[in-house]
Amino acid sequence: MDILTTYNPSTGEKLADYPLMQQEELDRRLQEAGEAYRYWSALEVAQRSFAVGNLARELDRDLDDLARLMSEEMGKIRPEAEAELKKCIRLCEYYAAHAEAWLADEDRSHGEVKAMVQYAPLGAVLAIMPWNFPVWQVLRCAVPALLAGNVVLLKHAPNVTGCALQLDDLFVAAGFPEYTFQSLVIDVDQVESILARPLIAGVALTGSTRAGAAVAQLAGKHIKRSVLELGGSDPFIVLADADIDKAVETAVQSRFGNAGQSCIAAKRWIVVEEVYESFRVKAIQKIRSLRQGDPVQDDIQVGPMARPDLADQFMEQYNRSVSEGAEVLVPCIRNACHVSPGLLGDVTPEMTAFREELFGPCGVLIKAKDADDAIRLANDTIYGLGSTIFTADHALAMQLAQQIHSGNVFINTIMRSDPALPFGGVGMSGYGKELGREGILEFVNKKVVVG
Template sequence: MIFNSINPFTQEIIAEHEVLTNLQLNQKIDSSKRAYKLWRNTSFEERADKMKNLAQFLRANKEKLGLLITHEMGKVLSESISEVEKSAANCDFYADHAEQMLKDEYYDTPFKSMSVYDPLGAIFAIMPWNYPFWQVLRYAAPAIMAGNVTLLKHAPNVIGCAKAIENAFLEAGFPEGVFLQITIDIPQVEGVIASDIVSGITLTGSERAGSSVASLAGKHIKKSVMELGGSDAFVVLNDANLEKAASVAAQSRMLNAGQACICAKRFIVTEKVADEFLALFAQRIKSLQQGNPLQEGIHLGPLARLDLAEKLSDQLEKSLAQGAKLIVGGERVDCNFEPTLIDIADSNNIAFQEETFGPLATVIRARDENDAVAIANNHRYGLASSIWTEDREKAYILARNIEAGNVFVNSLVRSDSRVPFGGIKKSGYGRELGTVGIKEFMNMKSLVIE
């Protein structure tokens, strides 16, 4: 079986990747076992040296690697390069802080008692195509700094990126088998999960994929972390700085051509300022340039696959049939979906209730701030949200009432190596990043010494 890498802007096949046979897959798993026996006993200093090398390699090759990302999934080149740089920064962060994060913790008891953190084994990762470097290094840097090894199943359309990341680890001096990308098909997934070396599974992807993989993890009694769908609320209140809110709204929705779990998708605006915000938002969207992602001055390229563009077109068509008003955009040519803004009156509209993975923004009006929070919470997903108001005390109270794993006030929602990240409801469970993230795949072992 062959996976094709297809340039979404030109629709040309740029590479073919052969799926591993079961024999080849078992050999990879055996290599992971051998690597773990050695890697778990290395010092933090040795791990950090290699992780620093990896960061340096990524930065030195960011243009080449960024070009690969753009060719495989269509991201604007400047965004691709920034993604590589962010991945490098994450490597540096965990190289600098992993040892401190995993230091022994002592308790106030009459006897000597403590918790120590031991690695678990191999972490099996199933990662998406939308941030093909960042999503991988986001989990891999802390997992490997903690003494684990990893097996990566990347999305079929970005296998070239997966191979480039594996090569980067080898170039940085990591032993063979510490980071392995495995080109496998869905029927082979359970065999990897069932392997005795695999002690944890992390998945970033759709709700459907998360449900399936989480079930397999439970079946084989393996720890799992799931970062799934998102339909983030962007709540604008009467006293918000509307100019800033509209500017960030356009950035938040259209970054990566709208293909991010933490893109703002549901813009909930109090009635008093809704018309003014809508006009400013539409103006920002109209100013965006779409086209060849390799050209300067382009703000968004194509969607990553034709089927994704077709699905978004279908969602838009159904939304308009349900009474939504088209404000900006709405046209599609192949994978190129025009930046689009719609105005809806009913939160049951399909564009509000489903995750729209592309440059489609939905605005709905709320009576007041309490109604806005209620509308924001009336959703199956709970990944992230933002609140826009000049009253920070009020923002804190409202943020505590938002049902999401992350809430930002007057700021673009984004992930940061220092801050735990993850969702609730159908957006998944567990956390990545920060100290919490590195401990997700560790054995917290209690030691009691009389």
């Protein structure tokens, strides 16, 4: 029997073994999911909302244990683990409060034509989720899909299998019928056979652009709906009139949170030349003050990277950027999965640190001539997930926001997802929306009824 093993990235210690599901078990679970769908989809939205409200309370009750498991499995520091879970609680509460209104029949009559739009569930949604936010990424997909009347099958990243199975228990404790939400401990090679089944109505993936392209191809082959939230190389623009102290604080917080392993981290700091030197000096001081180490220690601000292969890839990109001419302002020094926070300066568009997504703890500093040049540099990327502008001129910021090719623009504040606002990217950052009302309408049948 094939075994999946998880390890603590901070210590290298083995955590647990999990047997991969064999075909017979997988077939049984998919059949159970079909039965669960028939029951769950027939419930009133208010009943489903009640279960989601219960899930918020179960998350709060289990917060300490789940936060500890997140730290053990993928290295998230304790304050960030707790913050992630509290955000999940807010997500559940927000959707439970709004789902009934959002999914109500909508009168679309015009003239003498009596018509309405109904929002009906589709079936099962396959959620292929990453390790970097092991609970938030799952729930921001699963909660709206479930409220719409679908069931959810989770294929989680192998290194956070413990988190996935603990979520199963929380859903049951919250009163969800068994198999309404379930984790499938499977290999990636089994995804297509699952996606091909008639029960599966759609697939949502958060992950790399390469993984997204593969899933999009499969979804197209089998005519399944898909939502992809992929990589990003988010620009963080600092103009001459910006509050430099606040800009540095925000840039560092955004870039080094979760050990730099976030799709919406501020990965390219584009600073106009008038304030480049001031920003550079203050950023160096701030980064050197960050404490990196064991995520369970109270004073640690940056934990380890989640797996050795991820650290390998990140350091290869870092070293390649240095060989291409990037200035090492603060070095990234590696010890197993632990990588000290670093900063590269004078990065130009032909360098790896500009062209590729660096998924680790390193700031990238880029000099722009002026605001127009900053926008040009910001848009010189295949990605388009998030972006940030720091300036004292709000009217100018609003004008520039229209010119940035991305799904999100934040002004004078940190880029982050919000349960109330649609979230998603353009270009190689994917398509479709999660969160907000838009998120709950991704996996529904917008059925027109006339008469």
